[in-house]
Amino acid sequence: MPEQVCISLDAMGGDHAPEMVVAGAEIALKRLPHLKFLMFGDEARIKPLLAKYPGLEAVTEVRHASQEVTMDDKPSVALRQRRDSSMRLAINAVKEGDAQGVVSAGNTGALMAMAKFVLKTVRGIDRPAIATYMPTQRGETVMLDLGANIECDENNLVQFALMGEVFARILFGIEKPSVGLLNVGIEELKGNESVKKAAAILREIDLPIRFEGFVEGDDLAKGTVDVIVTDGFTGNVALKTAEGTARLLVHFLRETFKSSFWAKVGYLLARRSLQRFRERMDPRRYNGAMLLGLNGIAVKSHGGTDALGFSNAIGVCHDLIANRLNETIKGELAAFEEAISKAPIDEETIALAAGQAD
Amino acid sequence: MPEQVCISLDAMGGDHAPEMVVAGAEIALKRLPHLKFLMFGDEARIKPLLAKYPGLEAVTEVRHASQEVTMDDKPSVALRQRRDSSMRLAINAVKEGDAQGVVSAGNTGALMAMAKFVLKTVRGIDRPAIATYMPTQRGETVMLDLGANIECDENNLVQFALMGEVFARILFGIEKPSVGLLNVGIEELKGNESVKKAAAILREIDLPIRFEGFVEGDDLAKGTVDVIVTDGFTGNVALKTAEGTARLLVHFLRETFKSSFWAKVGYLLARRSLQRFRERMDPRRYNGAMLLGLNGIAVKSHGGTDALGFSNAIGVCHDLIANRLNETIKGELAAFEEAISKAPIDEETIALAAGQAD
Numbered sequence: 001m002p003e004q005v006c007i008s009l010d011a012m013g014g015d016h017a018p019e020m021v022v023a024g025a026e027i028a029l030k031r032l033p034h035l036k037f038l039m040f041g042d043e044a045r046i047k048p049l050l051a052k053y054p055g056l057e058a059v060t061e062v063r064h065a066s067q068e069v070t071m072d073d074k075p076s077v078a079l080r081q082r083r084d085s086s087m088r089l090a091i092n093a094v095k096e097g098d099a100q101g102v103v104s105a106g107n108t109g110a111l112m113a114m115a116k117f118v119l120k121t122v123r124g125i126d127r128p129a130i131a132t133y134m135p136t137q138r139g140e141t142v143m144l145d146l147g148a149n150i151e152c153d154e155n156n157l158v159q160f161a162l163m164g165e166v167f168a169r170i171l172f173g174i175e176k177p178s179v180g181l182l183n184v185g186i187e188e189l190k191g192n193e194s195v196k197k198a199a200a201i202l203r204e205i206d207l208p209i210r211f212e213g214f215v216e217g218d219d220l221a222k223g224t225v226d227v228i229v230t231d232g233f234t235g236n237v238a239l240k241t242a243e244g245t246a247r248l249l250v251h252f253l254r255e256t257f258k259s260s261f262w263a264k265v266g267y268l269l270a271r272r273s274l275q276r277f278r279e280r281m282d283p284r285r286y287n288g289a290m291l292l293g294l295n296g297i298a299v300k301s302h303g304g305t306d307a308l309g310f311s312n313a314i315g316v317c318h319d320l321i322a323n324r325l326n327e328t329i330k331g332e333l334a335a336f337e338e339a340i341s342k343a344p345i346d347e348e349t350i351a352l353a354a355g356q357a358d
Numbered sequence: 359m360p361e362q363v364c365i366s367l368d369a370m371g372g373d374h375a376p377e378m379v380v381a382g383a384e385i386a387l388k389r390l391p392h393l394k395f396l397m398f399g400d401e402a403r404i405k406p407l408l409a410k411y412p413g414l415e416a417v418t419e420v421r422h423a424s425q426e427v428t429m430d431d432k433p434s435v436a437l438r439q440r441r442d443s444s445m446r447l448a449i450n451a452v453k454e455g456d457a458q459g460v461v462s463a464g465n466t467g468a469l470m471a472m473a474k475f476v477l478k479t480v481r482g483i484d485r486p487a488i489a490t491y492m493p494t495q496r497g498e499t500v501m502l503d504l505g506a507n508i509e510c511d512e513n514n515l516v517q518f519a520l521m522g523e524v525f526a527r528i529l530f531g532i533e534k535p536s537v538g539l540l541n542v543g544i545e546e547l548k549g550n551e552s553v554k555k556a557a558a559i560l561r562e563i564d565l566p567i568r569f570e571g572f573v574e575g576d577d578l579a580k581g582t583v584d585v586i587v588t589d590g591f592t593g594n595v596a597l598k599t600a601e602g603t604a605r606l607l608v609h610f611l612r613e614t615f616k617s618s619f620w621a622k623v624g625y626l627l628a629r630r631s632l633q634r635f636r637e638r639m640d641p642r643r644y645n646g647a648m649l650l651g652l653n654g655i656a657v658k659s660h661g662g663t664d665a666l667g668f669s670n671a672i673g674v675c676h677d678l679i680a681n682r683l684n685e686t687i688k689g690e691l692a693a694f695e696e697a698i699s700k701a702p703i704d705e706e707t708i709a710l711a712a713g714q715a716d
Contacts, residue, residue: 135606136606137606137609147542147543150542150549150550151550182595184505184508184590184591184594184595185505185594185598191508191591192508192509192591216594216595216598217594217595217596217597217598217599217600217601217602218598218599218601218602218605219602220599220602220603221599221602221603221605221606222602222606230595232542233542233549233550233592234591234592234595236542236543236574236575237540237542237574237575237588237592237595237596238575238595238596238599239575240543240574240575240576241575241576241578241579241596241599241600241603242575242599242600242602242603243575243576244575244576244577244578244579244580244600245578245579245599245600245603245604245607246603246607247576247579248493248494248495248579248580249603249604249607249608250607251495252635252638253611253635256628256631256632256634256635257628257631259631259634260630260631262627262628262630262631263627263628263630263631263632265624265627265628266623266624266625266626266627266628266629266631267624267628268624269620269621269623269624269627270614270615270618270620270621270623270624270625270628271624272618272620272621273614273615273617273618273620273621273624274614274621276614276617277610277611277614280610
């Protein structure tokens with residue numbers, strides 16, 4: 001029987017909270033019976049919901065929070081003025097060791113700011129990153145950063161590569177995930193300085209990472225590599241572009257099946273298969289963005305998710321806890337530092353290698 | 359009867375050149391009978407192809423080029439060592455006034471480098487940009503830059519906005535296209551310095567532009583605005599991510615229709631409508647990336663395109679010539695400079711406005 005795992009939940013975060021948080025916890029518990037929960041939020045609203053699920057109620061402790069972080073709260077405001085919010089208290093519980101990880105479907109910026117402030121970054125990581133995984137032609141791919149860091153230098157990108165690799169290893173159960181740096185395809189104009197230098201470092205240093213070099217925007221859907229590393233600006237745009245394009249095609253497809261009598265009949269006949277197509281693209285399957293690089297596991301669920309999607313975010317949080325994500329990242333960092341100390345590479349070497357990358 | 363328009367063609371550029379170039383010109387001529395062509399390339403290969411189309415042959419002058427630019431040629435190499443290439447001579451023809459615009463399906467980096475070197479940028483434009491248009495839920499949207507400029511400052515972005523607006527006006531026939539700046543959605547972390555400052559300039563200055571502020575990656579497919587402005591790194595990644603995602607969904611869909619007997623029957627019944635779905639997404643419809651900001655019209659066709667796609671790139675080139683793209687851009691720039699001179703905004707004003715944008 002696996003060890004019990006305690007996850008703290010921001011019960012007030014998300015468009016359909018607290019109902020979907022409680023119902024999502026119930027679904028997760030059915031799948032992972034060794035879970036237990038700390039739920040933070042409005043006691044008067046949460047307790048009646050819990051009463052519907054005696055099994056869940058038995059493994060859940062509700063702790064009252066007098067405040068909520070709203071979707072419009074700026075991170076700095078949330079940090080200063082929402083110290084008794086469900087989000088903040090749920091994060092505090094991880095810091096204090098009451099829970100091993102936290103899941104919230106609330107305001108991303110506020111969650112990042114609070115988690116960073118409360119949990120602090122892992123030694124050796126300058127900045128935390130947001131990572132998620134997406135469906136591809138070959139399976140699934142992890143991408144990071146998705147918006148925590150607008151401008152990144154080469155060291156940030158190298159650290160993202162290390163963290164993303166560990167994340168993919170745990171998530172997909174692959175021993176040696178391949179890693180690529182997102183870049184543009186026009187020769188000689190290739191890449192900004194940070195990207196070129198990061199590639200040079202990843203190539204020059206003997207790390208336990210399968211670095212495959214540069215990848216382009218379409219490699220995301222192709223699944224060319226298991227991990228795609230980029231700055232938060234590009235990653236955020238790429239993720240939203242992919243989501244938007246997928247929705248556009250589904251919209252076109254829906255119009256197509258309404259456009260004629262035979263198309264409607266065709267749809268009816270193929271609808272079971274089309275249902276599986278829809279399931280394959282279901283964003284609820286890919287619900288759970290990880291805040292990597294913090295002293296604690298923090299998972300962000302989509303704000304608009306339902307109970308099923310939220311249960312998947314809890315599942316991701318569980319897997320990262322059970323597989324000791326942070327210990328592995330720390331081990332990886334130690335190996336990185338050892339490799340650097342053995343073969344110190346100076347600015348000149350990096351610049352040279354980056355030049356050759358052209 | 360419209361004025362005759364002469365377009366120079368790089369007959370050797372593209373995977374299926376010169377056959378698809380000649381066949382593409384024939385299709386374009388059928389649609390636009392007032393076209394005439396200069397074709398640059400291997401005379402011995404082009405002339406026999408032309409002989410198949412007497413109508414086209416009558417309005418086409420073939421000029422021999424002893425060299426070709428390959429897809430692997432670096433821009434700098436192409437510039438120095440391919441001075442007698444079909445691409446270079448086709449661009450020279452625009453410079454010399456023999457043709458009013460050029461279309462090539464060859465190496466993008468080489469085309470950009472040569473066109474910039476030969477044609478030079480319009481006065482007032484610091485750097486040319488690559489623009490294209492894409493299908494959206496509301497119609498079509500122009501996006502630029504797609505990779506000509508990896509790092510952009512606020513002035514580059516403002517110039518892209520001006521050029522993109524004129525491009526959309528001509529392409530879509532809209533009087534006042536709306537313009538948005540691509541950004542990320544996480545509050546307070548919003549945008550890098552260039553993006554914030556460009557937004558401040560576009561907001562503060564009284565320009566004949568409908569600036570709608572920031573948009574995000576998913577606004578591309580939604581068609582929220584008519585023109586999306588971004589740096590070449592982000593634009594290139596976004597374009598390829600959208601293309602890759604569209605291909606992924608079509609791949610999933612194809613698998614779906616093969617997955618069961620009833621799905622196959624459904625497909626057969628709906629196939630006429632699905633054919634229209636495919637046509638709507640057909641990349642050949644969106645073939646023709648424009649090199650904006652040069653003293654001359656230069657259009658890049660997809661390298662892998664067929665004759666139909668190439669004819670669309672010729673069509674785009676024709677529309678830009680007929681609608682005096684460059685004269686309009688110059689007029690827009692003059693208005694911009696006048697607005698600046700009337701209400702000079704200094705660094706401080708921009709910084710202040712950019713700060714408020716948070």
